[in-house]
Amino acid sequence: MWGCLVSLYTCIVFTVSCIHVTHAILNLTVEAKLNHEVKLPCRLPSGDYYGVNVRWFNKKDGWLTDGNTVYKHPGQIFISKPAPNEWNLHIKRISTSFEDIYTCQTAKGTVLSYIKLAVETSPRIDDEKSSPIRVTLAENTMVVLTCTVSGTPEPEIAWYRGLSETATGITGPELKIRDVTRYAADEYICRAKNTNGEAERRIRVAVNFAPEVTVMEPVVYAAGGEVVVMSCAVKASPLFDAYWTKGTDVYGTPIEPGWKYLVMVDEESDNIPVRFLTLIIRKSIVSAQDYGMYTCVAKGERHVAQNSVELRARKQKSVRVRGK
Missing domain, CATH: 2.60.40.10 (Immunoglobulins)
Known part of the structure; x- marks a missing residue:
């Protein structure tokens, strides 16, 4: 405590090596483009860094690096030190397998960076979690058409109807039709877009009703x-x-x-x-x-x-x- 009162500089060095004083942790989300390189920052407070060791971890692989030494994915990741107090983690060619939570901390356990890495991808429609491409129901019932989409940034979803692809004005992963009549029978299109591309799913809705004959x-x-x-x-x-x-x-x-x-x-x-x-x-x-x-x-x-x-x-x- 007296060290902090005498000199702020000494207090910071004491914090890094003894981990008794809290400090601001870099906490952010980094969005990286698929197949591009990304840098995850890690920086110690200013001061004397002689003998300080910094390590990177993630939830999937555990311990990744120790100082400049790379333990996991040595052909794909490396450490850069543009300054004595920086240990930046680089991933050379991003794929979705690298999406994870990355932590940078000193060997003594002081957390310096807490980074969520999200890989930018074009929209992808999950066939198993979305409505089938053909839906049949009876008149006067309700139908909920579902379009489950993944992608980064989060895709915007809009619904269209028919061969003319008329906009319904409905957005989001669900399209609800209440009190369905035979005139609701048509093709409905779920279209998802983000900055990396678009995807669509076409769902044919058939409405069952009893026969009618007019002469x-x-x-x-x-x-x-x-x-x-x-x-x-x-x-x-x-x-x-x-x-x-x-x-x-x-x-x-x-x-x-x-x-x-x-x-x-x-x-x-x-x-x-x-x-x-x-x-x-x-x-x-x-x-x-x-x-x-x-x-x-x-x-x-x-x-x-x-x-x-x-x-x-x-x-x-x-x-x-x-x-x-």
């Missing part, structure tokens, strides 16, 4: 020699089958294209599964036995839906003959 016209009129056209739109997810049948029995025989019938099928969208079925009875074919009910049928996972069209005979206009 364009519930009643169609035709006469012999006319083409008959009946159309329906079928919606379901998943949609296992869709067809026209004669009559109203949903388990009746599907009408197949042939000499009499033409069946046209058009797909609308993958996001909202819609199938258009057009049944055409060819010209000059219609006869009395063709009139009646035709049913458009849709089969889903656990449900069947139907809607019917009635084909009626068109009344022929009577033709008057003059003189009769």
Whole structure:
């Protein structure tokens, strides 16, 4: 104690060698670029450093150096002494394996530097901790899409939707959709960016719902020699089958294209599964036995839906003959 009162210079030397007086510890985080060299600083307070020995440690490898001697990774790390009171640790070619907490201290145990080394990397998406690339759920439920990303500096994450990649305005590792409807079915893109690059994950969301059948016209009129056209739109997810049948029995025989019938099928969208079925009875074919009910049928996972069209005979206009 009297040494401190007599001379501040003596007190500092006493602190380094005897470790009785506290001092400021250099405590910081160093971000280094991948495959570049990095320097971790270690500096003693000013004074007489004769006989002082300094060592570097990290949590993974333990004791790394003693003075200028390197014990671990001798081809990759070395000590530089730009001044008598400095023992800087250099790592020549940084890889992620060097990410750790590094401590510089005297042989007597006085800690001088406490440095967290973070290696700058481009964003990387963790497949196991992120949502799968295809998610299927039922209507009126909630879905949480997750995108787990690593990288230094910490990547910024933004969500986009659809082929046009429209910004959703949602940022961060999660995208929540509450009360999901069939119109939420789409592709969602998680895009992560930092100063070293970017990464993305595309997640296809499918929404299951029971089949629905809509007919364009519930009643169609035709006469012999006319083409008959009946159309329906079928919606379901998943949609296992869709067809026209004669009559109203949903388990009746599907009408197949042939000499009499033409069946046209058009797909609308993958996001909202819609199938258009057009049944055409060819010209000059219609006869009395063709009139009646035709049913458009849709089969889903656990449900069947139907809607019917009635084909009626068109009344022929009577033709008057003059003189009769």
